[in-house]
Amino acid sequence: MHYRQATMEDIEQLCELRKKQLIDEGGVANRLIDDELRQFFTSKMQDHDLIQILLEDEGRIVACGALVFYEFPPSFSSGSSIKGYVTNMYTEPNYRKRGIATTLLEKLVEVAKARQVNQLWLGASELGKPVYKKFGFQESDVWMDYIIE
Template identity: 25%
Template sequence: MDIQYKKLTYAELDEFINMRIAQLTEEYISTGRTVPEGVDLKLSLKDYYERHMTDGTFVSWLAIDGDKIIGTSGMSFVEKPPYFTCPTGRLGLLSSMYTNPDYRRMGIARELLHRVVEEARAYGCGAVHITASDMGVKLYTAYGFTHNGNFMQYRLDV
């Protein structure tokens, strides 16, 4: 097995989107929820990734075995008013962390995480945020992420 790492390009985008949907489905099911019927994310994801890859506010690293993508990562860059612990106001939003089940526990996710965290550092981000799945908490904690007990969300029905 010879795992290679590369940045996502438009050529891999459709496969990346399929893996993102697989990740979201796995996370939904693991929490006992049923994936909502009639929700097709493919077009919305393609639109999002194309726009943000083009303007430089989304980057992804892939793990590849031969010609097969076996792991993904993603970092979106956002900006908000600067504050004491993030004087640049630039934040990285980590997403799309997924490793094919046959390749888990081999250090692939950690390598992908490291690469996108370094992208956030290069972009000038003062922090990286993630809403971690139960599966991912150990990886992120081991890397140095800490819990933010004040994180809250208000859902807007659209």
């Protein structure tokens, strides 16, 4: 097994992994999102706003995790206006409970440091929450959502 950064050639597999992740988290596949996913991955990877780390076993991607970089206005509390959103964390069921998600997070932190990003955030599923807490992520009541209809 080896870790590597995703390339444009991986986009179709990234789309499939993202759909598996969403279903694992309780999502219902009630519409086709393939074109939207392809467009997202293509755009973000071309702009270097997304770094996706993959774990391969015998040529097959079995786990992944990503950072999407967002620029915010500077603030007094943060040394960098770029923050990293951890997303697309997924491990195939047969590979879980082996520390893979933790290793993916470590690699994403390395990427963040190289980009001089000093703050990461994420939306944790119930499955992932214990992993993130153990890694050192803190729960926060800072974020609020608004759905535009």
